[in-house]
């Protein structure tokens with residue numbers, strides 16, 4: 001039997017600070033945090049490890065039945081398992097970012113990951129971060145926010161994140177990659193990264209992490225208390 005669950009959809013382009021914000025909000029409200037990008041990245045990882053090019057549509061579709069992907073709940077968040085193996089930071093490289101963006105354009109891949117995302121929201125109060133959560137995955141989410149920030153602000157944050165993880169790259173490379181992904185993610189035909197008509201636009205370009213979280217909580221509390 002389905003119980004009534006609370007769903008917060010947090011969409012927006014890469015590097016907009018969605019994941020940091022979502023993690024903080026999940027902790028505050030006691031909700032499960034789901035990073036849906038990790039699912040697309042994991043498909044990208046599988047495809048790249050098979051030596052399939054990221055634009056080889058038939059090649060990608062043909063290996064989908066072999067992919068055993070699961071999202072398990074650990075410490076209040078979803079963790080991705082591929083063929084029983086726990087997936088970590090190996091999906092955060094620039095190469096896998098490109099693969100993820102390309103595989104996510106395919107309707108077959110999106111359909112493949114749909115139920116994994118929805119089933120978690122059926123059983124848990126969730127805060128889900130992605131591109132199409134408010135439009136496709138959880139159109140009935142009680143709160144929908146679309147997080148935006150300038151590409152420079154986003155590239156700066158993503159660069160700092162990657163440096164911290166020991167990934168070798170430059171700011172220029174990250175900025176160029178981000179602009180390419182923005183166009184690729186928002187220009188695609190299926191489930192483009194666009195705000196739902198009922199989403200609240202939230203620009204955090206000039207805000208610190210703390211202020212971003214505080215402002216988002218004000219918005220969410222305003223909706224929850226109605």
Ligand code: DC
Pocket residue numbers: 014015036037038040041097100101104105129130131132133181185
């Ligand atoms: O959020 P992220 O940068 O980790 O996402 C990686 C890629 O996956 C991104 O380029 C677009 C795609 N994606 C998507 O199409 N839909 C989602 N809900 C989440 C991510």
